[in-house]
Amino acid sequence: MNNSLVVHRGSALEAQWAQAFPALASPPEDRIDLRSIYFALRRQLSVILAIAGLFVLLAIAFTALQHPQYKASSRVVLNTAEDRGSPRREANPSAPPDSDQVDTEVEVIRSNELALSVARTLGLDTNPNFAGTSGAGLRQRLMALVGLGGDGPAPVRTREEVLRAIANRLQDELSVERIGTTHAFNISVTAPDARDAQAIANEYARQYSQFYLVQKRASGAQAAKFLSGRLEELRQQAMADTARVQQYRIANNLLSTTGASLSEQEISSYNQEVASARAEAAADRAQLSTARAQLRNGSAGDDVGEALDSPVVSSLRSKRAEVAGRVASLESQFGPGYPSLQSARSELDTIDAQIASEIKRIISNLEAKVEVSSGRLGSLQGSLGSAKGQLASNNRAMVALDDLSRRAEASQQLYDSYLAEYKQTVASQGTERPDARVISYAELPRSPFAPRPVLNLALALVVGLGVGVVVGLIREMLYTGLSTSADVEHKLGIRCLESVPQVASILPGQRNPIEAVYAAPMSGYVEAFRGLRAAINHALGSTRNVIMITSALPREGKTTICACLARVAALGGESAVVVDVDVRQRGASRLLDSVRPGVGLLEVLRGEASLEDALVRDEYSGAYVLPIVGDASGLEDLMNGGEIAALLARLGERFNLVLLDAPPILPITYTRTLASQVDGVVVVAKWRATADHAVRAALRLLPEGRVRLAGAVLSQVDIRKQAKFGYGDPGFYYEYYRKYYA
Numbered sequence: 128m129n130n131s132l133v134v135h136r137g138s139a140l141e142a143q144w145a146q147a148f149p150a151l152a153s154p155p156e157d158r159i160d161l162r163s164i165y166f167a168l169r170r171q172l173s174v175i176l177a178i179a180g181l182f183v184l185l186a187i188a189f190t191a192l193q194h195p196q197y198k199a200s201s202r203v204v205l206n207t208a209e210d211r212g213s214p215r216r217e218a219n220p221s222a223p224p225d226s227d228q229v230d231t232e233v234e235v236i237r238s239n240e241l242a243l244s245v246a247r248t249l250g251l252d253t254n255p256n257f258a259g260t261s262g263a264g265l266r267q268r269l270m271a272l273v274g275l276g277g278d279g280p281a282p283v284r285t286r287e288e289v290l291r292a293i294a295n296r297l298q299d300e301l302s303v304e305r306i307g308t309t310h311a312f313n314i315s316v317t318a319p320d321a322r323d324a325q326a327i328a329n330e331y332a333r334q335y336s337q338f339y340l341v342q343k344r345a346s347g348a349q350a351a352k353f354l355s356g357r358l359e360e361l362r363q364q365a366m367a368d369t370a371r372v373q374q375y376r377i378a379n380n381l382l383s384t385t386g387a388s389l390s391e392q393e394i395s396s397y398n399q400e401v402a403s404a405r406a407e408a409a410a411d412r413a414q415l416s417t418a419r420a421q422l423r424n425g426s427a428g429d430d431v432g433e434a435l436d437s438p439v440v441s442s443l444r445s446k447r448a449e450v451a452g453r454v455a456s457l458e459s460q461f462g463p464g465y466p467s468l469q470s471a472r473s474e475l476d477t478i479d480a481q482i483a484s485e486i487k488r489i490i491s492n493l494e495a496k497v498e499v500s501s502g503r504l505g506s507l508q509g510s511l512g513s514a515k516g517q518l519a520s521n522n523r524a525m526v527a528l529d530d531l532s533r534r535a536e537a538s539q540q541l542y543d544s545y546l547a548e549y550k551q552t553v554a555s556q557g558t559e560r561p562d563a564r565v566i567s568y569a570e571l572p573r574s575p576f577a578p579r580p581v582l583n584l585a586l587a588l589v590v591g592l593g594v595g596v597v598v599g600l601i602r603e604m605l606y607t608g609l610s611t612s613a614d615v616e617h618k619l620g621i622r623c624l625e626s627v628p629q630v631a632s633i634l635p636g637q638r639n640p641i642e643a644v645y646a647a648p649m650s651g652y653v654e655a656f657r658g659l660r661a662a663i664n665h666a667l668g669s670t671r672n673v674i675m676i677t678s679a680l681p682r683e684g685k686t687t688i689c690a691c692l693a694r695v696a697a698l699g700g701e702s703a704v705v706v707d708v709d710v711r712q713r714g715a716s717r718l719l720d721s722v723r724p725g726v727g728l729l730e731v732l733r734g735e736a737s738l739e740d741a742l743v744r745d746e747y748s749g750a751y752v753l754p755i756v757g758d759a760s761g762l763e764d765l766m767n768g769g770e771i772a773a774l775l776a777r778l779g780e781r782f783n784l785v786l787l788d789a790p791p792i793l794p795i796t797y798t799r800t801l802a803s804q805v806d807g808v809v810v811v812a813k814w815r816a817t818a819d820h821a822v823r824a825a826l827r828l829l830p831e832g833r834v835r836l837a838g839a840v841l842s843q844v845d846i847r848k849q850a851k852f853g854y855g856d857p858g859f860y861y862e863y864y865r866k867y868y869a
Contacts, residue, residue, distance in 0.1 A: 171599025182591025686714030
């Protein structure tokens with residue numbers, strides 16, 4: 128017997144299959160297999176339906192505990208700058224409301240201040256639907272239903288506390304939505320009573336439309352009051368600043384007329400008079416100098432400028448000319464001693480003396496005039512110097528005067544601006560326009576908005592199905608059992624030889640799986656064992672005939688598989704024997720309770736009995752069983768020795784198929800040793816019961832490189848449910864060929 132066994136692992140197996148059968152190669156890892164998801168959901172259908180049913184029951188309970196709620200809606204719209212026009216026009220009117228402002232107004236409607244105003248205006252603290260026990264929320268009703276409500280009396284609250292609590296509730300029951308991209312809002316309110324819902328929705332609309340108007344009026348009244356008080360202060364300040372300016376002017380002789388100071392006017396006048404006096408004095412001196420120059424040059428003075436203008440001199444000259452003419456006439460007629468001539472000459476001398484005297488007086492007058500004009504010029508120049516000194520002093524005082532004047536002017540301007548603002552504020556009172564208006568009031572609701580039984584149940588069903596699907600998929604992902612041959616090959620990395628169905632899933636009237644082999648030899652149940660026999664031959668080769676049937680854990684169905692496989696082989700013309708090597712359970716031996724052999728495996732190994740005496744023949748199929756009888760102490764030691772190897776060699780020479788019904792690998796040690804002494808090992812795993820990690824743990828305990836692992840068998844497969852566990856598995860197509868066995 129060749130014990131150089133090879134373990135077929137997943138990667139090598141998949142590589143061989145992909146090379147030999149390209150059509151059977153695994154799909155790409157990143158491909159979503161919708162059919163696998165579909166079958167996974169089919170497998171979890173009961174869980175999904177149970178969760179959906181639970182959600183539906185919760186929805187029914189939730190709906191039953193809810194009070195009817197009515198919903199009413201009103202609409203308001205923001206006014207533009209033109210809509211808010213008033214007699215008091217602003218120079219730069221505000222721009223139309225933008226999107227951010229509209230969103231801000233939504234929050235204003237939702238504010239606690241507006242809710243409190245609505246509750247106070249409607250007197251909701253006296254409304255039993257809000258202030259009474261009927262207004263208790265669902266949470267309180269649920270707590271009362273399970274007996275968790277407070278036993279003590281409710282604390283006494285003030286009216287303001289009740290109104291604030293109602294305002295908080297109104298905020299929860301309020302819904303404000305912007306209508307599209309417009310400046311209009313839809314204000315919706317839910318309440319236990321239809322009239323309450325209508326009244327609250329309409330009051331919200333009215334309160335919001337008047338919200339800014341009330342603020343404007345209050346702000347205008349407050350501004351008028353403030354400006355009124357401030358105006359008197361500013362008026363007193365302006366008057367005081369102006370008085371200080373005038374007092375300073377008087378104190379510093381800064382009096383003025385027509386915008387100029389008196390000193391400036393005086394200097395201007397003095398400048399003019401000095402110029403005139405200087406010119407006059409110069410003229411007088413020139414006349415005097417001219418007259419003196421003429422006299423020095425021998426003039427008689429009658430040609431002096433002032434003399435020419437004198438009427439006395441003119442008269443005397445005329446008289447002299449007349450007398451001189453008479454003298455000349457007399458001299459021509461008479462001699463020098465002529466008395467008339469002498470008298471005429473005496474008269475002429477007298478006239479000349481009078482003219483000289485007059486000329487002298489004129490010169491004296493010119494001298495006096497020069498002195499007077501010079502004195503006047505000196506006086507005016509002194510006064511001008513004094514005025515200039517006063518102006519310099521005034522200019523120094525003007526620095527402080529300018530500061531006082533600016534303060535007085537600023538005080539007056541501030542007073543004027545406040546006075547204008549006060550007049551505008553007083554004039555605009557009563558002309559304010561609201562920033563929003565109501566475009567439609569809420570109508571009385573005819574039917575409750577909530578609860579909605581059909582919607583609640585539909586939502587509960589949809590959510591329940593969704594949660595159920597998620598839970599089902601999670602269960603599938605967390606599931607560690609083996610359902611299909613693909614599970615065996617991918618999770619364990621070994622070949623799946625066959626899926627052995629439950630006998631009841633194929634033969635409903637048959638309860639004993641071993642008896643079904645000869646009771647229905649043409650059934651699909653028996654055909655599964657024929658397929659298992661063929662698969663073992665393909666895996667190990669036709670010359671291999673000593674096979675150990677084992678499992679990772681107890682109660683996997685390996686004894687039934689051994690018995691049925693032996694019967695099917697025997698009925699097929701092969702010589703087959705089942706060797707019971709499970710010292711503790713003795714499953715194969717219990718099948719022979721009616722025969723009760725006297726010797727068994729232990730006696731043969733000890734040499735106390737022959738093999739022929741220990742073998743028990745199955746009368747229905749001709750297969751044999753080598754049982755364990757009596758006390759089997761020491762049998763485990765014999766399993767590890769050379770006796771069992773010799774016995775297996777003898778059985779292999781005599782029988783075409785030797786099946787060892789071995790104990791599970793995980794709890795029993797000698798199973799692992801025995802596995803290295805057979806031609807092949809078949810691991811049995813119970814369908815959807817044995818965890819894949821348990822089988823992997825068992826396979827890791829087998830001696831590495833010394834065991835030839837034929838593959839695994841899924842036992843007790845419910846063939847009717849197998850169709851839900853994925854296409855590709857042979858059981859998936861059972862419904863297509865089930866009638867073939869009929």
